[in-house]
Amino acid sequence: MKNLFIVLILFISTFGISQTISSPSEFLGYELGSEFTRHHEVVAYFNHISKNASDRVKLIEYGKTNERRPLLLAYISSAENIENLESIRSEHLKATQGQGNANKSIVWLSYNVHGNESTSTEAAMQTIYELLTTNTSYLENTVVIMDPCINPDGRDRYVNWYYQYKNTPFNIDPNSKEHHEGWLNGRPNHYMFDLNRDWAWLTQIESQQRIKLYNQWLPHIHVDFHEQGVDNPYFFAPAAEPFHEVVTDFQRAFQETVGNNHAKYFDAQGWFYFTKEVFDLLYPSYGDTYPTYNGGIGMTYEQGGSGRAGLGITTSIGDVLTLKDRMIHHITTGLSTVEVAANHSKVLNEEFKKFYQHKNFKYKSYVLSGDDDKMNALAHLLNQHEITYGRAKSGSVKGYDYRNGKTSTHKTTSNSMVISTDQTKGTLVKVLMEPNTKLSDSLTYDITAWSLPYAYGLDAIASESKVSADAVDNWNIPISNKTLPENALAYLTDWSSMNDARFLSDLLKNKIRVRHAKEPFTIEGKEFRRGSLIINRADNKSNPNFLKSLTEIAQKHHINLAASNTSWVEKGKDFGSSSVSMIPHNKVAVLSGAPTNTLQFGEVWHFFEQQLEYPIAVLDADYFKGINLSAYDILILPNGNYSSFIDQELLANLKEYVQNGGKIIAMEGAINAFKGDDGFQIQERDYKTDSTATLLPYAATEREGIKNMITGAIFKTKVDHTHPLAYGYDDTYFSLKLGQDAYEYLDRGTVVYLENDPQPVSGFAGSEAKKKIGNTLVFGVEEYGRGQIIYMVDNPVFRGFWENGKLFFVNALFMVQ
Numbered sequence: 001m002k003n004l005f006i007v008l009i010l011f012i013s014t015f016g017i018s019q020t021i022s023s024p025s026e027f028l029g030y031e032l033g034s035e036f037t038r039h040h041e042v043v044a045y046f047n048h049i050s051k052n053a054s055d056r057v058k059l060i061e062y063g064k065t066n067e068r069r070p071l072l073l074a075y076i077s078s079a080e081n082i083e084n085l086e087s088i089r090s091e092h093l094k095a096t097q098g099q100g101n102a103n104k105s106i107v108w109l110s111y112n113v114h115g116n117e118s119t120s121t122e123a124a125m126q127t128i129y130e131l132l133t134t135n136t137s138y139l140e141n142t143v144v145i146m147d148p149c150i151n152p153d154g155r156d157r158y159v160n161w162y163y164q165y166k167n168t169p170f171n172i173d174p175n176s177k178e179h180h181e182g183w184l185n186g187r188p189n190h191y192m193f194d195l196n197r198d199w200a201w202l203t204q205i206e207s208q209q210r211i212k213l214y215n216q217w218l219p220h221i222h223v224d225f226h227e228q229g230v231d232n233p234y235f236f237a238p239a240a241e242p243f244h245e246v247v248t249d250f251q252r253a254f255q256e257t258v259g260n261n262h263a264k265y266f267d268a269q270g271w272f273y274f275t276k277e278v279f280d281l282l283y284p285s286y287g288d289t290y291p292t293y294n295g296g297i298g299m300t301y302e303q304g305g306s307g308r309a310g311l312g313i314t315t316s317i318g319d320v321l322t323l324k325d326r327m328i329h330h331i332t333t334g335l336s337t338v339e340v341a342a343n344h345s346k347v348l349n350e351e352f353k354k355f356y357q358h359k360n361f362k363y364k365s366y367v368l369s370g371d372d373d374k375m376n377a378l379a380h381l382l383n384q385h386e387i388t389y390g391r392a393k394s395g396s397v398k399g400y401d402y403r404n405g406k407t408s409t410h411k412t413t414s415n416s417m418v419i420s421t422d423q424t425k426g427t428l429v430k431v432l433m434e435p436n437t438k439l440s441d442s443l444t445y446d447i448t449a450w451s452l453p454y455a456y457g458l459d460a461i462a463s464e465s466k467v468s469a470d471a472v473d474n475w476n477i478p479i480s481n482k483t484l485p486e487n488a489l490a491y492l493t494d495w496s497s498m499n500d501a502r503f504l505s506d507l508l509k510n511k512i513r514v515r516h517a518k519e520p521f522t523i524e525g526k527e528f529r530r531g532s533l534i535i536n537r538a539d540n541k542s543n544p545n546f547l548k549s550l551t552e553i554a555q556k557h558h559i560n561l562a563a564s565n566t567s568w569v570e571k572g573k574d575f576g577s578s579s580v581s582m583i584p585h586n587k588v589a590v591l592s593g594a595p596t597n598t599l600q601f602g603e604v605w606h607f608f609e610q611q612l613e614y615p616i617a618v619l620d621a622d623y624f625k626g627i628n629l630s631a632y633d634i635l636i637l638p639n640g641n642y643s644s645f646i647d648q649e650l651l652a653n654l655k656e657y658v659q660n661g662g663k664i665i666a667m668e669g670a671i672n673a674f675k676g677d678d679g680f681q682i683q684e685r686d687y688k689t690d691s692t693a694t695l696l697p698y699a700a701t702e703r704e705g706i707k708n709m710i711t712g713a714i715f716k717t718k719v720d721h722t723h724p725l726a727y728g729y730d731d732t733y734f735s736l737k738l739g740q741d742a743y744e745y746l747d748r749g750t751v752v753y754l755e756n757d758p759q760p761v762s763g764f765a766g767s768e769a770k771k772k773i774g775n776t777l778v779f780g781v782e783e784y785g786r787g788q789i790i791y792m793v794d795n796p797v798f799r800g801f802w803e804n805g806k807l808f809f810v811n812a813l814f815m816v817q
């Protein structure tokens with residue numbers, strides 16, 4: 001394979017020479033593939049290209065990462081097309097309205113979404129060079145949009161790590177350190193989010209900035225370049241089942257067309273590949289599905305290698321796999337994709353237009369209502385996807401009721417949001433909103449349910465008829481700029497959303513003292529629920545800027561504070577009662593490092609810094625045992641494998657910490673460390689799996705295994721909303737269950753729980769797994785000494801998108817006392 005690469009390079013330098021642009025090897029000063037290229041060098045190369053081929057390349061910076069690295073897009077086409085780029089774009093988008101005569105193919109190539117799958121950015125540099133030198137004919141009717149690195153922070157993390165540890169020359173021994181990245185790997189972004197799970201939820205800054213450009217183009221073809229295990233041959237389209245039912249016949253067929261073209265090149269070189277296995281098209285937040293649900297041919301290409309392979313490694317069959325070998329495969333499929341696009345521009349344009357024709361989906365309208373803040377949060381997400389919505393008229397709507405799975409009739413008002421599938425993004429609406437996704441196969445390795453009304457905690461009806469509505473550009477309720485009455489005794493607001501939580505966080509950071517009500521109360525005719533915030537003038541009398549500061553913070557968070565001139569309530573407890581208690585300005589720490597799951601640590605980290613905006617100390621496992629924990633009020637233990645980390649001595653220390661008033665939040669796998677005789681009260685469910693099916697043909701074992709699986713399904717759970725952990729909730733919560741871990745109810749403090757015979761309201765759950773989780777804990781609080789341990793069997797901050805779970809986390813921080 002090494003020789004083939006050299007042949008290719010020679011070919012380029014002999015025949016395809018351009019007078020003005022340098023090849024990556026010439027520009028970088030080393031043969032491409034013999035070293036890793038750091039991101040700033042990649043940026044320099046793309047700048048070089050755009051400067052010296054400015055007639056055929058337009059380069060833009062579309063944003064910056066958390067670590068301030070630039071995010072780039074290069075538009076590559078013929079000089080004529082680049083000159084007319086804007087009119088090509090607008091003509092292309094007209095097709096989404098059934099208009100126009102677009103005739104150019106639009107291909108978007110995304111590289112290195114997983115930072116340590118580092119071959120693809122190297123391949124991107126050679127690919128742009130070849131498009132401009134040897135494959136120029138493709139560009140006559142094709143616009144290539146290239147993102148050379150979606151995840152620069154992760155990529156540089158990997159490359160810098162690799163160079164710290166690599167041997168010189170590199171060592172192909174798989175045991176060598178250069179092939180073992182460790183906990184802080186380069187795959188995710190700065191906050192350790194997987195950007196290839198974030199296309200639909202847009203929780204990360206990279207995704208938020210990219211989606212704006214993506215929606216301006218909606219390409220015919222989108223390719224996401226990846227790497228997989230070292231020993232795997234190359235994977236390309238067509239994808240594996242399950243496909244979402246909205247995937248059209250043409251989209252399926254064109255995956256074959258593309259795959260066939262790649263196979264031609266791979267067969268000619270004797271390169272191994274596989275198709276139609278493993279990588280499915282269901283979960284909507286991937287770089288292949290999201291483009292597919294927006295009318296494109298979305299594909300994942302996977303080269304063997306990833307963070308293990310380095311510059312070269314011995315495979316299990318004794319071959320040596322080098323960076324150059326890996327790179328040439330991605331160059332080949334990238335160019336082959338553009339070739340297919342160039343050869344099929346007519347059908348791509350016709351079918352793209354067809355995709356956007358009105359589709360007769362079963363549900364024509366989704367009608368949602370609920371808490372203002374949650375509605376606003378959903379509207380914000382819809383805006384980013386350019387999904388439109390309107391306000392309902394006074395009346396009623398009948399249809400599938402998400403709460404009970406039955407047909408119900410709901411009243412509608414102008415505060416009910418109507419989202420119709422009869423709109424440009426109608427297919428995406430169906431995928432994100434429908435109550436239950438049809439599964440052509442249960443064997444998928446990702447979640448099978450994500451329906452947004454459940455994720456956002458909103459009441460919803462799916463209607464089979466189109467519900468009329470008044471179109472609105474934005475949902476946000478007008479900001480209240482009213483000045484607060486100066487002489488009020490107290491200022492009050494309810495407690496129901498992440499917006500309220502951010503408001504509280506801001507108050508605490510600004511040293512404003514806040515109380516909360518442990519009992520519901522009525523004052524001046526207005527009812528307040530448990531958890532409502534009470535900001536007393538008397539508590540803040542030493543703060544000279546109290547009113548000014550409170551006003552500013554309330555305006556910033558759009559909080560409409562009520563004012564009261566008395567502490568006397570008509571119903572409930574007066575403001576001087578012990579049932580109205582001060583919210584502590586807690587110091588919070590989270591464990592990171594080896595025992596924790598990198599992704600869940602990242603979810604907690606991101607939650608604090610970018611969602612709640614509250615400080616958190618990160619304590620690494622390396623030195624954790626030497627820290628005096630009494631400096632922290634709350635310790636968070638993310639999901640992980642703690643069996644060798646929490647030994648008898650540490651367990652005793654953690655118990656003492658809680659005994660003395662500390663609070664531990666144990667998430668998913670961390671709970672395991674506390675069960676048993678020496679631990680806390682928590683007990684694992686003792687469940688014996690049905691063993692009647694043990695005599696199975698070997699080939700059936702994988703299928704049989706799904707009986708025990710829940711990869712991600714939504715369950716209706718019961719909530720004790722009188723408990724501080726559940727302030728702001730009602731008696732039902734829809735939880736995204738990610739596994740079959742099962743714990744018994746606690747004697748006291750079972751707050752959120754599954755009842756007997758739980759069935760998913762959305763998604764797939766295996767028959768044995770469902771039996772196992774009947775009557776088990778979801779979230780609970782165990783009182784111990786002066787402190788508490790809070791158990792989170794499900795993950796309320798999963799991928800940052802389960803909006804309605806987040807208040808449980810905030811309650812665990814501030815309300816549970």
Ligand SMILES: [Zn+2]
Nearest residue numbers: 114117226227
């Ligand atoms: Zn990947």
